[in-house]
Amino acid sequence: MLTKLEQAKLEWGGSSHIIDNWLNDRQTVLVGYCELAGLPPYNKDEQTLPSPEKVQEFCQVLVDYLSTGHFEIYDQVVSKCESHGKASVTLAKELYPKISDTTDTALAFNDKYAEAELDEHAASFDLDLSQLGQIMEQRFALEDQLLETLHSKHVTA
Incomplete structure (x- = not known):
């Protein structure tokens, strides 16, 4: 996912x-x-759950991203697209x-883990985090289609 992000930044970054x-x-x-998943370069030497603070911090960033998309970015993108046909x-x-x-999937993850003690959900954390990663990868691909449309029309903001 990080590689795709770097490609997106190279392709579309700086234009808007x-x-x-x-x-x-x-x-x-x-x-x-x-960081939560312990993926490179954030590998953990031990197989331990992240701290509740790290999970809460991630959940806040996740919800902020989702909110920004739905309540700010998508409206702007649709508005810009309307002017291009x-x-x-x-x-x-x-x-x-x-x-x-x-x-919905991302918010379900947030609802389950943002305020909970990780020990309550330790058995399902890795699976839920993995499913969230898959869903977010799908979301980023869809968002990239919007970015391509926006960029191809030479929109500047």
Whole structure:
């Protein structure tokens, strides 16, 4: 996922504040995810659960990312797409429900882990985190389609 993010930054970065901010927020989520999962370069020597503070911090970043997307970015992208024709609007409106579906899974993760003691859910944490990673990867691919549409129309913000 981090490699795809770097590719996205190379392809679309610098062309719009909307895109740059969105990609920076995505990077914050991905780094937090990698830290929780113990993925390189954040490998843990021991197989232990992350601290409750780390999980809460990640959940806050995740919810912030989701909220920014739904309540700020998507509206701006759809608005920009509207000025570039029906094909762009159709794509944006087609992708939005699919992106919304990924939100439900991410919010379920947040609801389960943001305020809970990890010991209560220790047996399911790794599986839930893995499923969240898969869902977020799908979401990022969908968002990238929006970014491509926005970028291809040479939108600047």
